[in-house]
Amino acid sequence: MEMDAWLRDGGLVVTASDRAARALGSSFHRARRAEGLTAWPAPKILDWKSFVRNAWEERTHDGRLLLNPAQEQALWAGIAGNSRHMATLLEGPRHRVARLAMEAHELLCAFAPQFLGEAARSNWQQDARGFSDWLTAFEDACRAGNLLSPSRLPLELLSLLEDSDKAKRTPLLLAGFDRILPTQQRLLDAWGGWQETALGEPATQVRFYEAESAEAELSACALWCSRQLAADPQTRLLVITQDAIGRRGEIERAFLKQTGSAGTPRFEFSLGIPLRQVALARGAHLLLRWLDGALTEHELDWLLSTGQAAASQQEAAALEAYMRALRQRNLERTHWTLEAFLNQPPASQL
Numbered sequence: 001m002e003m004d005a006w007l008r009d010g011g012l013v014v015t016a017s018d019r020a021a022r023a024l025g026s027s028f029h030r031a032r033r034a035e036g037l038t039a040w041p042a043p044k045i046l047d048w049k050s051f052v053r054n055a056w057e058e059r060t061h062d063g064r065l066l067l068n069p070a071q072e073q074a075l076w077a078g079i080a081g082n083s084r085h086m087a088t089l090l091e092g093p094r095h096r097v098a099r100l101a102m103e104a105h106e107l108l109c110a111f112a113p114q115f116l117g118e119a120a121r122s123n124w125q126q127d128a129r130g131f132s133d134w135l136t137a138f139e140d141a142c143r144a145g146n147l148l149s150p151s152r153l154p155l156e157l158l159s160l161l162e163d164s165d166k167a168k169r170t171p172l173l174l175a176g177f178d179r180i181l182p183t184q185q186r187l188l189d190a191w192g193g194w195q196e197t198a199l200g201e202p203a204t205q206v207r208f209y210e211a212e213s214a215e216a217e218l219s220a221c222a223l224w225c226s227r228q229l230a231a232d233p234q235t236r237l238l239v240i241t242q243d244a245i246g247r248r249g250e251i252e253r254a255f256l257k258q259t260g261s262a263g264t265p266r267f268e269f270s271l272g273i274p275l276r277q278v279a280l281a282r283g284a285h286l287l288l289r290w291l292d293g294a295l296t297e298h299e300l301d302w303l304l305s306t307g308q309a310a311a312s313q314q315e316a317a318a319l320e321a322y323m324r325a326l327r328q329r330n331l332e333r334t335h336w337t338l339e340a341f342l343n344q345p346p347a348s349q350l
Helices: 002-008 018-034 048-059 069-082 091-111 126-145 150-161 182-191 214-231 248-259 279-292 297-306 313-328 338-342
Strands: 012-015 044-047 172-175 194-196 294-296 335-337
Touching (some): 002 012, 012 048, 018 048, 048 150, 091 126, 172 182, 294 297, 297 313, 335 338
Parallel strands (some): 172 194
Protein backbone atom coordinates (compact mmCIF):
# COMPACT_ATOMS: atom_id res chain seq x y z
CA MET A 1 0.00 0.00 0.00
CA GLU A 2 2.87 2.38 0.79
CA MET A 3 4.35 1.92 -2.69
CA ASP A 4 1.02 2.27 -4.45
CA ALA A 5 0.10 5.43 -2.57
CA TRP A 6 3.53 6.93 -3.24
CA LEU A 7 3.25 6.33 -7.00
CA ARG A 8 -0.36 7.51 -7.24
CA ASP A 9 0.71 10.78 -5.62
CA GLY A 10 3.34 11.23 -8.36
CA GLY A 11 6.30 10.21 -6.23
CA LEU A 12 9.53 8.80 -7.68
CA VAL A 13 10.54 5.22 -6.86
CA VAL A 14 14.14 4.11 -7.41
CA THR A 15 14.76 0.37 -7.58
CA ALA A 16 17.94 -1.66 -7.19
CA SER A 17 17.66 -3.24 -10.66
CA ASP A 18 15.94 -2.85 -13.99
CA ARG A 19 14.02 -6.08 -13.40
CA ALA A 20 12.65 -4.73 -10.10
CA ALA A 21 11.53 -1.56 -11.89
CA ARG A 22 9.64 -3.61 -14.50
CA ALA A 23 8.02 -5.75 -11.81
CA LEU A 24 6.81 -2.70 -9.86
CA GLY A 25 5.51 -1.08 -13.03
CA SER A 26 3.57 -4.22 -13.98
CA SER A 27 2.11 -4.48 -10.48
CA PHE A 28 0.99 -0.84 -10.56
CA HIS A 29 -0.71 -1.25 -13.93
CA ARG A 30 -2.46 -4.45 -12.85
CA ALA A 31 -3.85 -2.65 -9.82
CA ARG A 32 -5.22 0.20 -11.96
CA ARG A 33 -6.87 -2.24 -14.37
CA ALA A 34 -8.41 -4.10 -11.44
CA GLU A 35 -9.97 -0.79 -10.36
CA GLY A 36 -11.68 -0.57 -13.75
CA LEU A 37 -9.60 2.35 -15.03
CA THR A 38 -8.83 2.67 -18.74
CA ALA A 39 -6.13 5.36 -18.47
CA TRP A 40 -3.85 6.71 -15.75
CA PRO A 41 -0.55 8.63 -15.45
CA ALA A 42 2.55 6.50 -15.96
CA PRO A 43 4.24 5.76 -12.63
CA LYS A 44 7.65 7.29 -11.99
CA ILE A 45 9.83 4.21 -11.50
CA LEU A 46 13.51 4.13 -12.39
CA ASP A 47 16.26 1.64 -11.67
CA TRP A 48 19.30 3.07 -9.90
CA LYS A 49 21.51 3.41 -12.98
CA SER A 50 18.79 5.12 -15.01
CA PHE A 51 18.00 7.46 -12.12
CA VAL A 52 21.64 8.50 -11.78
CA ARG A 53 22.09 8.96 -15.51
CA ASN A 54 18.91 11.04 -15.91
CA ALA A 55 19.77 13.22 -12.92
CA TRP A 56 23.29 13.77 -14.25
CA GLU A 57 22.10 14.62 -17.78
CA GLU A 58 19.62 17.16 -16.38
CA ARG A 59 22.37 18.98 -14.51
CA THR A 60 25.38 18.94 -16.82
CA HIS A 61 26.16 20.25 -20.29
CA ASP A 62 29.89 19.55 -20.48
CA GLY A 63 29.63 17.55 -23.70
CA ARG A 64 31.43 14.44 -22.50
CA LEU A 65 30.50 11.16 -24.19
CA LEU A 66 29.11 8.61 -21.76
CA LEU A 67 30.69 5.28 -22.69
CA ASN A 68 28.53 2.22 -23.22
CA PRO A 69 29.84 -1.15 -21.92
CA ALA A 70 31.30 -2.21 -25.29
CA GLN A 71 33.12 1.09 -25.73
CA GLU A 72 34.52 1.03 -22.22
CA GLN A 73 35.67 -2.57 -22.54
CA ALA A 74 37.41 -1.75 -25.83
CA LEU A 75 39.22 1.12 -24.11
CA TRP A 76 40.36 -1.12 -21.25
CA ALA A 77 41.39 -3.83 -23.74
CA GLY A 78 43.58 -1.35 -25.60
CA ILE A 79 45.26 -0.30 -22.36
CA ALA A 80 45.77 -3.92 -21.32
CA GLY A 81 47.23 -4.77 -24.72
CA ASN A 82 49.70 -1.88 -24.54
CA SER A 83 51.06 -3.30 -21.27
CA ARG A 84 52.42 -6.31 -23.24
CA HIS A 85 51.63 -8.59 -20.32
CA MET A 86 51.66 -12.29 -21.19
CA ALA A 87 47.96 -12.66 -20.28
CA THR A 88 46.95 -9.91 -22.73
CA LEU A 89 48.79 -10.97 -25.89
CA LEU A 90 45.82 -12.92 -27.29
CA GLU A 91 42.53 -11.18 -28.08
CA GLY A 92 40.26 -13.47 -26.03
CA PRO A 93 42.23 -13.26 -22.75
CA ARG A 94 42.81 -9.55 -23.33
CA HIS A 95 39.08 -8.83 -23.41
CA ARG A 96 38.46 -11.04 -20.37
CA VAL A 97 41.10 -9.09 -18.46
CA ALA A 98 39.49 -5.87 -19.70
CA ARG A 99 36.12 -6.96 -18.22
CA LEU A 100 37.83 -7.67 -14.89
CA ALA A 101 39.43 -4.22 -14.98
CA MET A 102 36.01 -2.65 -15.64
CA GLU A 103 34.55 -4.52 -12.66
CA ALA A 104 37.45 -3.46 -10.43
CA HIS A 105 36.97 0.16 -11.49
CA GLU A 106 33.23 -0.04 -10.77
CA LEU A 107 33.86 -1.54 -7.31
CA LEU A 108 36.40 1.15 -6.56
CA CYS A 109 33.91 3.88 -7.50
CA ALA A 110 31.17 2.27 -5.36
CA PHE A 111 33.12 1.33 -2.25
CA ALA A 112 36.38 3.30 -2.09
CA PRO A 113 36.34 6.36 -4.37
CA GLN A 114 39.15 7.89 -2.33
CA PHE A 115 41.54 5.60 -4.21
CA LEU A 116 40.58 7.03 -7.59
CA GLY A 117 43.21 9.69 -7.02
CA GLU A 118 46.61 8.51 -8.27
CA ALA A 119 48.44 9.78 -5.19
CA ALA A 120 46.27 7.59 -2.92
CA ARG A 121 47.53 4.51 -4.78
CA SER A 122 51.23 5.29 -4.52
CA ASN A 123 51.94 2.38 -2.12
CA TRP A 124 50.03 -0.29 -4.09
CA GLN A 125 52.18 -3.28 -4.99
CA GLN A 126 52.27 -6.19 -7.48
CA ASP A 127 48.92 -6.80 -9.26
CA ALA A 128 47.34 -3.81 -7.55
CA ARG A 129 50.21 -1.68 -8.85
CA GLY A 130 49.60 -2.95 -12.37
CA PHE A 131 45.90 -2.14 -12.13
CA SER A 132 46.75 1.30 -10.77
CA ASP A 133 48.85 2.00 -13.86
CA TRP A 134 45.99 0.85 -16.11
CA LEU A 135 43.57 3.06 -14.19
CA THR A 136 45.85 6.07 -14.69
CA ALA A 137 46.03 5.32 -18.42
CA PHE A 138 42.23 4.92 -18.52
CA GLU A 139 41.72 8.29 -16.85
CA ASP A 140 44.19 9.94 -19.25
CA ALA A 141 42.38 8.41 -22.24
CA CYS A 142 39.00 9.63 -20.93
CA ARG A 143 40.33 13.16 -20.46
CA ALA A 144 41.92 13.21 -23.90
CA GLY A 145 38.78 11.89 -25.61
CA ASN A 146 36.28 13.83 -23.47
CA LEU A 147 34.82 10.52 -22.28
CA LEU A 148 33.13 9.38 -19.07
CA SER A 149 32.69 5.92 -17.59
CA PRO A 150 29.18 5.10 -16.25
CA SER A 151 30.87 3.94 -13.03
CA ARG A 152 31.83 7.57 -12.38
CA LEU A 153 28.32 8.96 -12.80
CA PRO A 154 27.32 8.78 -9.10
CA LEU A 155 30.49 10.67 -8.15
CA GLU A 156 29.96 13.24 -10.91
CA LEU A 157 26.34 13.69 -9.83
CA LEU A 158 27.39 14.00 -6.20
CA SER A 159 29.49 17.09 -6.90
CA LEU A 160 26.63 18.64 -8.92
CA LEU A 161 24.09 18.02 -6.14
CA GLU A 162 26.28 19.58 -3.49
CA ASP A 163 26.20 22.84 -5.47
CA SER A 164 22.41 23.05 -5.90
CA ASP A 165 19.28 23.54 -3.77
CA LYS A 166 17.89 20.38 -2.12
CA ALA A 167 14.44 21.89 -1.70
CA LYS A 168 13.66 21.61 -5.43
CA ARG A 169 14.26 17.85 -5.63
CA THR A 170 11.58 15.17 -5.67
CA PRO A 171 11.67 12.89 -2.59
CA LEU A 172 12.78 9.34 -3.35
CA LEU A 173 11.42 6.00 -2.25
CA LEU A 174 13.95 3.17 -2.57
CA ALA A 175 12.79 -0.38 -3.28
CA GLY A 176 14.60 -3.69 -3.58
CA PHE A 177 17.94 -2.67 -2.08
CA ASP A 178 19.48 -5.33 0.13
CA ARG A 179 22.16 -2.82 1.10
CA ILE A 180 23.12 0.77 0.37
CA LEU A 181 26.68 1.11 -0.95
CA PRO A 182 28.91 3.88 0.45
CA THR A 183 28.78 6.00 -2.71
CA GLN A 184 25.00 5.52 -2.94
CA GLN A 185 24.63 6.63 0.67
CA ARG A 186 26.61 9.82 0.01
CA LEU A 187 24.61 10.59 -3.14
CA LEU A 188 21.25 10.02 -1.44
CA ASP A 189 22.23 12.21 1.50
CA ALA A 190 23.28 14.92 -0.94
CA TRP A 191 19.98 14.54 -2.81
CA GLY A 192 17.92 15.29 0.27
CA GLY A 193 14.59 13.59 1.01
CA TRP A 194 14.67 9.81 0.62
CA GLN A 195 13.46 6.73 2.41
CA GLU A 196 13.37 2.96 1.94
CA THR A 197 10.25 0.85 1.66
CA ALA A 198 9.27 -0.89 4.85
CA LEU A 199 10.39 -4.49 5.08
CA GLY A 200 7.70 -7.15 5.00
CA GLU A 201 6.90 -9.39 7.92
CA PRO A 202 9.37 -12.24 8.42
CA ALA A 203 8.29 -15.66 7.22
CA THR A 204 6.18 -17.54 9.72
CA GLN A 205 7.22 -20.92 8.33
CA VAL A 206 10.71 -21.92 7.21
CA ARG A 207 11.11 -25.46 5.94
CA PHE A 208 14.04 -27.47 4.64
CA TYR A 209 13.77 -30.41 2.28
CA GLU A 210 16.31 -32.86 0.93
CA ALA A 211 16.23 -34.54 -2.49
CA GLU A 212 18.09 -37.55 -3.85
CA SER A 213 19.73 -35.54 -6.64
CA ALA A 214 19.84 -32.12 -8.26
CA GLU A 215 17.41 -33.33 -10.93
CA ALA A 216 14.91 -34.59 -8.33
CA GLU A 217 15.22 -31.33 -6.42
CA LEU A 218 14.52 -29.29 -9.57
CA SER A 219 11.49 -31.42 -10.48
CA ALA A 220 10.09 -31.12 -6.95
CA CYS A 221 10.61 -27.34 -6.99
CA ALA A 222 8.81 -26.95 -10.33
CA LEU A 223 5.95 -29.16 -9.15
CA TRP A 224 5.58 -27.18 -5.90
CA CYS A 225 5.50 -23.91 -7.86
CA SER A 226 2.84 -25.25 -10.22
CA ARG A 227 0.62 -26.18 -7.27
CA GLN A 228 1.05 -22.75 -5.68
CA LEU A 229 0.07 -21.09 -8.95
CA ALA A 230 -2.93 -23.40 -9.32
CA ALA A 231 -4.12 -22.38 -5.85
CA ASP A 232 -3.60 -18.66 -6.53
CA PRO A 233 -2.92 -17.67 -10.18
CA GLN A 234 -2.01 -14.10 -9.13
CA THR A 235 0.74 -15.12 -6.72
CA ARG A 236 4.38 -14.31 -7.50
CA LEU A 237 7.11 -16.75 -6.52
CA LEU A 238 10.87 -16.28 -6.35
CA VAL A 239 13.19 -19.26 -6.89
CA ILE A 240 16.85 -18.78 -6.00
CA THR A 241 19.41 -21.22 -7.35
CA GLN A 242 23.11 -21.59 -7.96
CA ASP A 243 24.61 -21.42 -11.45
CA ALA A 244 21.40 -20.24 -13.10
CA ILE A 245 23.26 -19.53 -16.35
CA GLY A 246 24.88 -22.96 -16.59
CA ARG A 247 21.69 -24.85 -15.67
CA ARG A 248 19.24 -22.60 -17.48
CA GLY A 249 18.28 -25.21 -20.07
CA GLU A 250 17.32 -27.93 -17.58
CA ILE A 251 15.58 -25.41 -15.31
CA GLU A 252 13.53 -24.10 -18.21
CA ARG A 253 12.54 -27.61 -19.31
CA ALA A 254 11.46 -28.56 -15.78
CA PHE A 255 9.30 -25.47 -15.34
CA LEU A 256 7.78 -25.69 -18.81
CA LYS A 257 6.77 -29.27 -18.04
CA GLN A 258 5.00 -28.25 -14.84
CA THR A 259 3.79 -24.68 -15.34
CA GLY A 260 2.91 -24.11 -18.99
CA SER A 261 3.96 -24.30 -22.61
CA ALA A 262 6.83 -22.61 -24.44
CA GLY A 263 4.28 -20.28 -26.08
CA THR A 264 2.95 -18.96 -22.77
CA PRO A 265 5.60 -19.48 -20.08
CA ARG A 266 4.58 -18.41 -16.58
CA PHE A 267 8.12 -17.73 -15.40
CA GLU A 268 11.11 -15.60 -16.30
CA PHE A 269 14.82 -15.60 -15.55
CA SER A 270 16.49 -12.61 -13.93
CA LEU A 271 19.50 -13.10 -16.24
CA GLY A 272 19.08 -13.03 -20.01
CA ILE A 273 20.85 -15.15 -22.61
CA PRO A 274 23.90 -13.49 -24.22
CA LEU A 275 23.05 -12.63 -27.81
CA ARG A 276 26.09 -14.55 -29.05
CA GLN A 277 24.44 -17.74 -27.73
CA VAL A 278 21.23 -17.22 -29.72
CA ALA A 279 21.57 -19.37 -32.86
CA LEU A 280 20.10 -16.85 -35.31
CA ALA A 281 22.21 -13.96 -34.02
CA ARG A 282 25.37 -16.05 -33.91
CA GLY A 283 24.78 -17.33 -37.45
CA ALA A 284 24.26 -13.81 -38.78
CA HIS A 285 27.40 -12.61 -37.03
CA LEU A 286 29.51 -15.43 -38.47
CA LEU A 287 28.18 -14.85 -41.99
CA LEU A 288 28.97 -11.13 -41.79
CA ARG A 289 32.46 -11.88 -40.48
CA TRP A 290 33.01 -14.37 -43.29
CA LEU A 291 32.42 -11.74 -45.99
CA ASP A 292 35.81 -10.13 -45.41
CA GLY A 293 37.53 -12.31 -42.82
CA ALA A 294 38.24 -15.89 -41.86
CA LEU A 295 36.28 -18.33 -39.71
CA THR A 296 37.86 -21.11 -37.70
CA GLU A 297 36.97 -24.58 -38.94
CA HIS A 298 34.85 -25.37 -35.89
CA GLU A 299 32.90 -22.11 -36.40
CA LEU A 300 32.33 -23.07 -40.03
CA ASP A 301 31.20 -26.56 -38.99
CA TRP A 302 28.63 -25.03 -36.64
CA LEU A 303 27.41 -22.59 -39.29
CA LEU A 304 26.96 -25.29 -41.92
CA SER A 305 25.32 -27.76 -39.53
CA THR A 306 22.64 -25.25 -38.46
CA GLY A 307 21.57 -24.60 -42.06
CA GLN A 308 21.80 -20.84 -41.54
CA ALA A 309 24.25 -20.49 -44.43
CA ALA A 310 21.79 -22.02 -46.92
CA ALA A 311 18.39 -21.21 -48.40
CA SER A 312 17.10 -24.77 -48.20
CA GLN A 313 17.78 -28.17 -46.66
CA GLN A 314 19.21 -29.35 -50.00
CA GLU A 315 21.75 -26.52 -50.01
CA ALA A 316 22.65 -27.20 -46.37
CA ALA A 317 23.22 -30.89 -47.18
CA ALA A 318 25.37 -29.94 -50.18
CA LEU A 319 27.55 -27.64 -48.06
CA GLU A 320 28.08 -30.32 -45.43
CA ALA A 321 28.96 -32.87 -48.15
CA TYR A 322 31.41 -30.35 -49.60
CA MET A 323 33.15 -30.00 -46.23
CA ARG A 324 33.32 -33.79 -45.82
CA ALA A 325 34.89 -34.08 -49.27
CA LEU A 326 37.56 -31.56 -48.31
CA ARG A 327 38.42 -33.53 -45.20
CA GLN A 328 38.55 -36.80 -47.09
CA ARG A 329 41.23 -35.21 -49.27
CA ASN A 330 43.15 -33.94 -46.18
CA LEU A 331 42.44 -30.30 -47.06
CA GLU A 332 41.50 -29.22 -43.53
CA ARG A 333 42.49 -25.73 -42.36
CA THR A 334 42.48 -23.98 -39.02
CA HIS A 335 40.88 -20.93 -40.68
CA TRP A 336 38.78 -20.59 -43.82
CA THR A 337 38.15 -17.43 -45.78
CA LEU A 338 35.05 -17.46 -47.97
CA GLU A 339 37.16 -17.25 -51.12
CA ALA A 340 39.40 -20.14 -50.08
CA PHE A 341 36.40 -22.28 -49.16
CA LEU A 342 34.66 -21.73 -52.51
CA ASN A 343 37.73 -22.10 -54.71
CA GLN A 344 38.81 -25.57 -53.55
CA PRO A 345 38.64 -28.17 -56.35
CA PRO A 346 36.60 -30.92 -54.64
CA ALA A 347 35.84 -34.24 -56.17
CA SER A 348 32.15 -33.33 -56.24
CA GLN A 349 30.61 -30.07 -57.37
CA LEU A 350 29.29 -27.61 -54.78
